[in-house]
Amino acid sequence: MAKKILVVDDEPDMQAFLAAVLEDNGYETMTASDGDEALEKIKNCRPDLVSLDLLMPNKTGIKLFRELRKDPVTADIPVVMVTGLTAEDIPQMDFKKFIQERSLRPPEAYIEKPVDTKLLLDAMKEAIGGD
Amino acid sequence: MGRILFRALRKFSRSLSFKLSFFAGLVVFLVLMIFTFHAVKSQEQNLTDKVVQGAIKDSRIVKAAIWNGMMNNQREVIREIILAVGQLDRFLEIRLLDDEGVVQYASSPKPGTQTSKKRIDLSLKEFEKDPKERHWVSSSGDSLHLVDPIMNSRNCSTAACHAHPEEKKVLGALAMTVSFGSAREDFRNYANKTRIFAVVLFVVVSSAIGLAIVFLVNPGLKKLQESAALMAVGGYLPRSETYLFDEIEEVGRVFDDASRRISERTTRLSESRKLYRSLFELVPCYLTVVDRDYKIVRANRAFEVQFGNVVGMDCFAGYKGRRSRCPECLVERTFADGQPHESEEIWKVDGETAHVIVKTAPMVNDKGDITQVLEMGLNVTELVRLQKEVEKKQKEYKELFDRVPCYLTVVSKDFRVIQSNSLFKKDFGSVTDDHCFKIYKGLDEKCSNCPVEQTFQDGKSHTSEEVWLREGEETNIVVHTAALKDDRGRIASVLEMSTNITEVKRLESELALLGETIAGMSHTIKNILGGLQGGVYLLDSGLERGREDRIGHGWMMVKKNVELISDLVKGILFAAKRREPEFTVQDPGQLLKDVCDLFESKAAGGNVQLVRDFEEHMDPGLIDGAGIHSALSNLISNAIDACREVEERPRVVTVSGRRHDGRLWVEVSDNGPGIPHEVRDRLFNKFFSTKGHKGTGLGLLLTRKVIKEHRGSIRVESALGRGTAFVIEIPCERVQDDRSDRQAV
Numbered sequence: 001m002a003k004k005i006l007v008v009d010d011e012p013d014m015q016a017f018l019a020a021v022l023e024d025n026g027y028e029t030m031t032a033s034d035g036d037e038a039l040e041k042i043k044n045c046r047p048d049l050v051s052l053d054l055l056m057p058n059k060t061g062i063k064l065f066r067e068l069r070k071d072p073v074t075a076d077i078p079v080v081m082v083t084g085l086t087a088e089d090i091p092q093m094d095f096k097k098f099i100q101e102r103s104l105r106p107p108e109a110y111i112e113k114p115v116d117t118k119l120l121l122d123a124m125k126e127a128i129g130g131d
Numbered sequence: 132m133g134r135i136l137f138r139a140l141r142k143f144s145r146s147l148s149f150k151l152s153f154f155a156g157l158v159v160f161l162v163l164m165i166f167t168f169h170a171v172k173s174q175e176q177n178l179t180d181k182v183v184q185g186a187i188k189d190s191r192i193v194k195a196a197i198w199n200g201m202m203n204n205q206r207e208v209i210r211e212i213i214l215a216v217g218q219l220d221r222f223l224e225i226r227l228l229d230d231e232g233v234v235q236y237a238s239s240p241k242p243g244t245q246t247s248k249k250r251i252d253l254s255l256k257e258f259e260k261d262p263k264e265r266h267w268v269s270s271s272g273d274s275l276h277l278v279d280p281i282m283n284s285r286n287c288s289t290a291a292c293h294a295h296p297e298e299k300k301v302l303g304a305l306a307m308t309v310s311f312g313s314a315r316e317d318f319r320n321y322a323n324k325t326r327i328f329a330v331v332l333f334v335v336v337s338s339a340i341g342l343a344i345v346f347l348v349n350p351g352l353k354k355l356q357e358s359a360a361l362m363a364v365g366g367y368l369p370r371s372e373t374y375l376f377d378e379i380e381e382v383g384r385v386f387d388d389a390s391r392r393i394s395e396r397t398t399r400l401s402e403s404r405k406l407y408r409s410l411f412e413l414v415p416c417y418l419t420v421v422d423r424d425y426k427i428v429r430a431n432r433a434f435e436v437q438f439g440n441v442v443g444m445d446c447f448a449g450y451k452g453r454r455s456r457c458p459e460c461l462v463e464r465t466f467a468d469g470q471p472h473e474s475e476e477i478w479k480v481d482g483e484t485a486h487v488i489v490k491t492a493p494m495v496n497d498k499g500d501i502t503q504v505l506e507m508g509l510n511v512t513e514l515v516r517l518q519k520e521v522e523k524k525q526k527e528y529k530e531l532f533d534r535v536p537c538y539l540t541v542v543s544k545d546f547r548v549i550q551s552n553s554l555f556k557k558d559f560g561s562v563t564d565d566h567c568f569k570i571y572k573g574l575d576e577k578c579s580n581c582p583v584e585q586t587f588q589d590g591k592s593h594t595s596e597e598v599w600l601r602e603g604e605e606t607n608i609v610v611h612t613a614a615l616k617d618d619r620g621r622i623a624s625v626l627e628m629s630t631n632i633t634e635v636k637r638l639e640s641e642l643a644l645l646g647e648t649i650a651g652m653s654h655t656i657k658n659i660l661g662g663l664q665g666g667v668y669l670l671d672s673g674l675e676r677g678r679e680d681r682i683g684h685g686w687m688m689v690k691k692n693v694e695l696i697s698d699l700v701k702g703i704l705f706a707a708k709r710r711e712p713e714f715t716v717q718d719p720g721q722l723l724k725d726v727c728d729l730f731e732s733k734a735a736g737g738n739v740q741l742v743r744d745f746e747e748h749m750d751p752g753l754i755d756g757a758g759i760h761s762a763l764s765n766l767i768s769n770a771i772d773a774c775r776e777v778e779e780r781p782r783v784v785t786v787s788g789r790r791h792d793g794r795l796w797v798e799v800s801d802n803g804p805g806i807p808h809e810v811r812d813r814l815f816n817k818f819f820s821t822k823g824h825k826g827t828g829l830g831l832l833l834t835r836k837v838i839k840e841h842r843g844s845i846r847v848e849s850a851l852g853r854g855t856a857f858v859i860e861i862p863c864e865r866v867q868d869d870r871s872d873r874q875a876v
């Protein structure tokens with residue numbers, strides 16, 4: 001049975017692109033445009049992996065990630081961060097550091113935009129495979 | 132031999148013993164002589180008196196004896212008596228004279244005596260007045276002459292014989308010559324003996340005094356003489372014994388004391404002489420002593436080393452090689468007024484021009500007359516060179532101080548500006564003694580965190596960045612301070628250097644902006660790239676798998692992102708281009724209308740109502756049409772985008788425009804979600820986009836640039852959940868609308 005991946009991104013174009021890539025590689029995909037929608041979908045039909053954009057309206061990717069990690073039900077769902085921001089771009093938003101400080105298990109992978117599809121697929125494969 | 136004797140005599144005659152004894156003997160001699168003279172004189176007088184008295188008595192007796200003869204006219208008797216009396220030893224001659232003075236009777240003269248005259252020299256008339264007898268010593272001094280008048284008496288006049296008339300007073304005279312006899316010889320002998328005695332006494336007294344002086348005074352004197360001789364050469368031989376107890380000894384003691392003191396003083400004098408001499412010789416300047424003829428009498432070593440042996444030369448020749456006196460001669464002046472003088476002269480030293488400070492001082496003798504002048508020359512060439520160098524450096528520093536392109540002031544402890552440079556004076560005027568805080572910032576008391584104060588406290592340099600308000604504009608200033616110390620190392624004042632770094636700050640912020648712009652841009656480009664990548668993937672895979680939906684979606688993504696790239700590049704070009712704004716006469720109302728027309732369709736597409744709140748014709752003014760068009764486009768485009776984020780109310784964008792007081796006022800407001808406070812601060816400064824894939828982040832940056840070019844202002848008012856308003860205000864004086872200048876935008 002194909003693995004289920006939830007693509008969370010506020011950009012519809014990005015959603016469409018990531019979904020197309022994943023579908024073409026044998027994954028089943030769902031999409032969400034913000035944190036709240038994503039959380040609802042994760043609870044309703046538990047995905048095998050979450051592809052998470054960091055900057056989104058309503059509920060940011062970071063907030064959503066922390067909620068997922070803190071909730072024992074969702075804590076073990078692998079998360080791949082897909083973002084256009086790097087630590088150098090906005091130092092005060094050094095999320096890697098931020099997350100580690102909170103002694104939370106870090107996301108399984110970080111993928112920077114523009115997305116290298118091979119890197120993305122490898123990272124996802126590894127994250128799901130290890131599950 | 133004779134010469135030696137003469138010398139000895141001369142020496143002796145000049146000796147004290149000779150002088151004293153000679154004069155003492157002379158005095159004794161003279162006293163004795165005077166005494167003897169008087170004694171002989173008085174003895175002689177006594178003798179004469181005695182002889183006179185005897186003669187007078189004899190004369191009375193004779194007169195009495197001849198009285199009867201005369202009365203009775205017995206001439207023979209008279210003759211006999213005269214002759215008889217004349218026989219006596221003591222009478223040399225007796226004569227009876229008639230009233231005419233003619234000798235009537237005379238005794239026979241004694242052997243050895245000269246024959247008497249027939250008459251006597253005396254006129255008998257004299258006796259009429261004074262009947263007293265007359266007597267005198269003979270010219271030989273051996274005898275006494277006495278003339279006793281025979282006066283007419285009553286008896287006579289009445290005598291019967293030859294009666295004399297009663298009126299006839301002198302009848303005749305008895306003239307006697309009496310011998311002094313041996314008494315006179317005795318006196319002579321006595322007088323001679325006395326004289327001899329006087330001479331002998333003189334010799335004895337002189338010799339005694341002379342010997343006493345030789346034996347009693349001379350040894351002491353000799354000793355004094357020796358001491359004096361010793362003293363004269365500065366020696367001193369203390370006396371060990373005393374052998375005389377008189378005034379000379381006392382004098383000797385006083386002399387000895389004086390000699391000791393003189394000796395001590397001589398020693399001191401000699402020491403100080405040595406000191407002055409070595410001072411004169413070794414002092415490191417040229418010293419000469421010049422006399423009234425301008426001849427060099429003495430010169431010290433430094434002088435001789437430099438100018439050679441010049442003693443005896445004229446000073447002007449010695450110092451300067453001149454042939455005549457210097458026109459301004461200090462020596463002459465000092466001789467004239469007795470005062471020291473000073474001047475700076477140019478000498479040739481070692482063949483080079485040397486600056487020499489010359490001083491003169493008078494040298495006076497015991498009487499206070501100026502006999503010589505001390506001339507001192509101090510070579511200050513090096514000093515003068517250093518002084519000039521210092522002056523040059525000072526000038527350079529002053530120049531530097533003045534020309535340095537920042538405000539330089541020297542501030543006193545009470546924060547007053549005591550010195551300032553040209554730029555300061557140009558910008559703040561020549562304000563001295565005013566407080567720095569007053570001048571710079573118009574404050575009435577010192578600034579908090581004052582770097583000047585800190586420097587006064589710790590002596591270190593301090594820096595502070597400040598913002599001054601100059602002619603209504605904020606100016607960024609960096610102030611550096613440094614302590615200025617006085618000779619004793621105390622902080623006397625503080626140098627305050629204020630540099631206008633407004634431009635630097637501007638560049639700095641522009642640089643930061645550029646950095647952020649590039650960062651933001653790369654993010655934007657990444658987003659666009661992501662979008663293109665996605666679009667291309669969907670297109671590719673759609674074509675491959677024959678999925679129409681993917682092809683459509685992919686193509687749309689590609690188109691949109693290409694458009695974004697195009698916008699971005701245009702924006703970058705606009706921002707980067709150093710384009711000079713082109714001010715032309717524009718109708719602001721028309722400009723607003725054009726922009727609104729442009730966005731009408733975009734607004735409609737977003738379901739946004741675009742409200743126009745302005746007159747389509749306003750007073751024309753000078754405006755950079757292209758710039759303002761682009762600025763307004765950005766604001767309206769942003770406003771429309773903002774509105775599209777709200778769903779719950781009708782979306783409205785209002786564009787308002789007014790001409791007011793020579794200014795153009797435009798407001799673009801929306802009823803979108805509003806801008807959070809933290810974002811509002813960064814709106815104009817950063818390459819910042821809240822629109823994710825939809826914005827380039829350049830819009831407001833460019834808008835601000837255009838407004839600044841118009842020397843206008845832009846501000847934002849925003850309330851979360853209610854909307855945002857951007858307000859532009861630019862100075863825009865009304866100008867004559869010349870249609871030919873008008874440019875379509």
